[in-house]
Amino acid sequence: MTTPLIGITMGDPAGVGPEIIIKSLAAMTPAQRAGIRIYGNRDSLIAAESVLITGMDLSELDIHHTDIPGPLPAFGKLDDRCGEACFQFIxxxxxxxxxxxxxxIATAPINKAALNAAGHHYDGHTGMLAHLSGSKSSWMLLASERLNVIHVSTHIALRDAIGRATTERVLATIRQGDAHMKRTGLSRPRIAVAGINPHCGEGGLFGTEDDEFLAPAVAQARAEGIDVQGPISADTVYHRAYNGAFDLVIAQYHDQGHIPIKLVAFDTAVNVSVGLPIDRCSVDHGTAFDIAGTGRANNTNLNHALAYAAKLVANPKAKP
Incomplete structure (x- = not known):
């Protein structure tokens, strides 16, 4: 059997996506490039190559081309045509x-403003992928060498995130995180659930959500045989996980999980969509309009995303 292709979506054509893709592919062997298909705009890739001058023959690449009407979008400029294009790539x-x-699928960064200007109203890649694949729920997992975090909620207001942390949702997040970590090679992942209130509410002094909603989810998961602890105060659990006590932390909301990951693995963390019927991982950075088209974009994060994608391709999802 042949190994399935990895598909790279180019992201916003005005961002750094075309450049980091060219940089990463130029460093590959021809055999490695043969395992990649790019979903993007050929002219934008040619424009990136004209800046980078890697010498790679773009005619040899497997490109699923999407036209962009009108003149080629300028690097670093918000353009609703780019929002439409990146939606079509995905x-x-x-x-x-x-x-x-x-x-x-390994995704290069999109610009949410351009996406919405084109009439596609999603909170980002994860929500769009869930809609396009017919998924009711999905989760964002950030993976790095020493710290892995999966989120109960992501792109919603903080006041709504607190309400989102129900026993059912936290339990579902634990289950999804456990299954994903097992798929990546851990036979019994050690999972920690971060508390939502300071000191997990300190017995109700600073809120009761940890006792009312999080603790029952942990108890149910443990009853199912999952190795999970918590809730554990968020001001210590990430330090413990980083130093080897846990393989995965359940973060209750966006910043609670993103801040520690971006502190310790800013250039190497991979954004993984969990709970979809398809596999997707991504760079964990934005379109960087301020440096797009200059050749200065760093493709290290894309290299890590492609390596993670290869690991998922080698260990395919079980068929439902």
């Missing part, structure tokens, strides 16, 4: 992933 990649034509 839509095509999801369709191929759903049929098994590609084994995993």
């Amino acid at each position: 839509k095509a990649a999801v369709a191929d992933a759903m049929t098994g034509d590609i084994g995993c």
Whole structure:
């Protein structure tokens, strides 16, 4: 059997996506590049190559091309045509992933303002991928060498995130995190649930959500045989996980999980979508309009995302 392709979506054509893709592919062997399909705009890739001058022959690349009407979008400029284009790149990649034509999608960054200006109202990649793949729920997991975090909620207001941390949602997050970590090679992942209130509420002094909602979720997961502890005060649990006590932390909301990961693994963390019928991982940075088109974009994060994608392709999801 041949190994399924990894599909890279180019992201916003005005951002650094075209450049980091060219940099990463230029460093590969021809055999490695043969395992990659790019979902993007060929002219934007050519423009990036004209800046980088890697010498790579773009005609040899597997490119699923999408036209962009009008003149080529300028690097570093917000353009609703780019929002439409990046949606079409992702839509095509999801369709191929759903049929098994590609084994995993690795996404370059999109610009949410451009996406919404084009009429596609999503909170980001994860919500868009869930909609396109017909998924009711999805989770964001940030993976790095020494710290892994999965979120109960992500792109919602903090006041709404507190209400989102129900026993059912926290339990579902624990289950999804446990299954994903097992898929990456851990036979019995050690999971910690971060508390939502300071000191997990300190017995009700600073809130009761930890006792009312989080603790029952942990108890149920433990009853199912999952190795999980908590809730544990968020001001210590990430330090403990980073130093080897836990394989995965359940973060209750966006910043609670993103801040520690970006502190310790800013250039290497990989954004993984969990709970979808397809596999997707991504760089954990934005479109960087301020340096787009200058050749200064760092492709280290994309290299890590592609390595993680290869690991998922090698360990495919169990069929439902």
